[in-house]
Amino acid sequence: MSKEQELGKAFDFGLFKRVFAFTKPYYLIFWVVAVVAVALSAFAILTPVLVKEIINNALPNNSEAQLTRLVVLMLVVLLGQVICQLSFNYYANLLGESVIKDLRIQLFRKMMAFKMTYFDNSSIGVLVTRAVADMQRIGEIFSQGFFVIVADVLKMVAGALVMLYINWRLALIVFAILPVILIATRLFQQAMKVAFIEVRAQVSNLNSFVQERIAGMKIVQLFNREAIEKEKFRVINEKHQNAWLKTVWYNSIFFPVAEISFSLGIGLVVYFGVIQKIESVALGDTGSIFAFFFLMDLLFRPLRQIADKFNTLQMGMVAANRVFKILDTDSHIADTGTVEIPGVKGDITFSDVRFGYVEGEEVLHGISFEVKAGETIAIVGATGAGKSTIINLLNRFYEINSGTILIDGIDIRDFKLASLRSYIAIVLQDVFLFADTVANNISLQDKNITKEAIAAAAQEIGVHNFITNLPGGYEYNVKERGTMLSSGQRQLIAFLRAYLSNPGILILDEATSSVDTYTEQLIQQATNKITEGRTSIIIAHRLATIKKADTIIVMDSGRIVEMGNHRELLENGGYYKDLYEAQFLAEEVA
Ligand SMILES: Nc1ncnc2c1ncn2[C@@H]1O[C@H](COP(=O)(O)OP(=O)(O)OP(=O)(O)O)[C@@H](O)[C@H]1O
Numbered sequence: 001m002s003k004e005q006e007l008g009k010a011f012d013f014g015l016f017k018r019v020f021a022f023t024k025p026y027y028l029i030f031w032v033v034a035v036v037a038v039a040l041s042a043f044a045i046l047t048p049v050l051v052k053e054i055i056n057n058a059l060p061n062n063s064e065a066q067l068t069r070l071v072v073l074m075l076v077v078l079l080g081q082v083i084c085q086l087s088f089n090y091y092a093n094l095l096g097e098s099v100i101k102d103l104r105i106q107l108f109r110k111m112m113a114f115k116m117t118y119f120d121n122s123s124i125g126v127l128v129t130r131a132v133a134d135m136q137r138i139g140e141i142f143s144q145g146f147f148v149i150v151a152d153v154l155k156m157v158a159g160a161l162v163m164l165y166i167n168w169r170l171a172l173i174v175f176a177i178l179p180v181i182l183i184a185t186r187l188f189q190q191a192m193k194v195a196f197i198e199v200r201a202q203v204s205n206l207n208s209f210v211q212e213r214i215a216g217m218k219i220v221q222l223f224n225r226e227a228i229e230k231e232k233f234r235v236i237n238e239k240h241q242n243a244w245l246k247t248v249w250y251n252s253i254f255f256p257v258a259e260i261s262f263s264l265g266i267g268l269v270v271y272f273g274v275i276q277k278i279e280s281v282a283l284g285d286t287g288s289i290f291a292f293f294f295l296m297d298l299l300f301r302p303l304r305q306i307a308d309k310f311n312t313l314q315m316g317m318v319a320a321n322r323v324f325k326i327l328d329t330d331s332h333i334a335d336t337g338t339v340e341i342p343g344v345k346g347d348i349t350f351s352d353v354r355f356g357y358v359e360g361e362e363v364l365h366g367i368s369f370e371v372k373a374g375e376t377i378a379i380v381g382a383t384g385a386g387k388s389t390i391i392n393l394l395n396r397f398y399e400i401n402s403g404t405i406l407i408d409g410i411d412i413r414d415f416k417l418a419s420l421r422s423y424i425a426i427v428l429q430d431v432f433l434f435a436d437t438v439a440n441n442i443s444l445q446d447k448n449i450t451k452e453a454i455a456a457a458a459q460e461i462g463v464h465n466f467i468t469n470l471p472g473g474y475e476y477n478v479k480e481r482g483t484m485l486s487s488g489q490r491q492l493i494a495f496l497r498a499y500l501s502n503p504g505i506l507i508l509d510e511a512t513s514s515v516d517t518y519t520e521q522l523i524q525q526a527t528n529k530i531t532e533g534r535t536s537i538i539i540a541h542r543l544a545t546i547k548k549a550d551t552i553i554v555m556d557s558g559r560i561v562e563m564g565n566h567r568e569l570l571e572n573g574g575y576y577k578d579l580y581e582a583q584f585l586a587e588e589v590a
């Protein structure tokens with residue numbers, strides 16, 4: 001769908017209703033804003049009426065009492081106007097912020113339930129924009145769009161009615177200028193709409209460019225890409241500048257045009273009212289002329305801004321449309337299972353499992369194997385063979401195409417998703433750490449896991465010293481993605497995280513990256529400890545791990561090519577023997 005189509009479609013009534021349904025819990029605020037909007041227009045027309053009274057009656061009468069009364073009244077009106085404006089701004093914003101607070105929670109909850117395929121196919125930047133920038137735009141529907149338009153229209157209608165009431169001939173003369181300003185407004189709005197789409201596209205280009213270059217700065221510097229990246233950035237930046245300048249240009253044309261129409265109106269009122277002496281004005285009704293000046297301001301000022309407000313409203317609707325599209329996406333793993341047992345023994349059976357990440361591209365071609373409770377199996381094979389894929393299936397990150405996976409003889413789809421995942425702890429190939437302390441990264445903010453428990457567990461698997469040697473120990477902040485740690489260190493923390501959850505089934509996707517002998521030892525020791533007495537599947541690159549395994553599964557291109565223990569496989573003289581000789585022998589000799 002093109003951006004223009006998106007804009008066009010965004011203005012349907014159903015969408016509007018859906019956005020406004022979110023105000024339901026805040027109906028009181030909603031009505032405060034609505035009532036204040038009406039009060040604002042009432043106050044706005046009182047000033048011109050009072051001005052007229054002062055000029056036409058109080059001044060000629062030279063009545064001090066009357067003058068004082070009117071001036072005090074004017075003060076009251078002004079005060080009322082100030083209070084109304086203040087409440088209007090505050091409550092309209094409060095309503096907007098309340099709505100997006102709820103909406104954002106809904107969106108985030110929805111996102112957390114999406115299956116991995118969804119994230120494989122979505123850009124992080126886009127999802128972040130939906131949750132942050134688009135939400136802000138939706139809030140602006142309330143704080144700057146809809147209610148402001150309603151208040152402005154009310155003011156304009158009230159102003160026009162008072163004009164007609166005071167002097168209908170003069171009023172009609174003023175109205176004659178309206179088409180000019182209406183046409184100008186319409187043209188302006190259309191031009192701005194297109195310009196803003198361009199601005200947003202360029203802002204998002206700029207965002208993703210900077211975001212990606214910062215993330216990949218190592219590559220930029222490593223390959224001396226600075227000059228090329230600078231040039232690319234210059235081009236994007238220039239496009240961004242041009243897009244913004246276009247909106248500035250339209251603004252610079254439109255506002256003088258609006259200003260001129262307003263002055264033209266004043267000129268016409270003076271000309272017909274004073275020089276041509278339209279009926280009744282001729283009788284010395286100077287007050288009406290002044291009242292008209294005020295009323296015209298009431299009519300023209302909102303008109304000038306209404307184009308802008310409509311854009312805000314429209315942008316909000318576009319944003320809402322995008323957010324709702326995510327909310328309406330049905331991409332979660334069906335959690336229809338009912339089995340919820342406190343723990344599992346840990347028997348695992350794969351029978352003829354077929355799976356592909358993308359439709360029509362099968363990655364696993366009929367995988368069958370069995371792990372008995374308490375056993376350790378190792379999976380080895382070339383890169384891209386499908387080793388990590390196997391473990392992605394066990395905890396239902398992805399749904400298999402055919403075949404069955406059983407744990408303790410129960411189909412994994414029959415477990416409640418949350419309990420299934422509570423039986424399995426996984427140390428992923430690339431460990432992800434949050435920008436938080438080591439302790440919080442281990443407990444993941446689970447209040448039931450005390451600091452003492454963490455330290456005790458760390459001692460058991462032999463990583464306590466390593467952690468206390470970090471600056472700050474358990475309170476060391478590892479920063480975004482754990483950049484303050486080496487990949488070996490990150491993996492040790494992930495080990496501890498897995499160990500503490502005391503799972504029935506442990507899965508370890510060993511990182512291929514080589515680590516120093518000391519860390520290697522720590523990892524080996526921790527691995528031995530945490531696999532002890534529980535079913536473990538280890539995607540192994542370390543010979544020590546592999547040798548210890550009860551069964552080794554050898555994979556190639558999505559198929560299991562050999563199975564057996566180390567000795568058997570070597571005797572077999574097949575794929576494993578070649579792999580062993582090529583990869584591990586050097587290690588063993590060293
Ligand atoms: N999220 C994904 N979306 C689409 N295809 C994927 C995805 N993850 C992996 N693949 C593909 O699936 C195949 C198996 O990948 P997998 O990650 O299981 O390999 P691996 O055996 O773990 O390799 P390595 O030893 O390098 O970790 C590869 O061809 C890869 O391109």
Ligand SMILES: [Mg+2]
Pocket residue numbers: 387388389429509
């Ligand atoms: Mg892998």
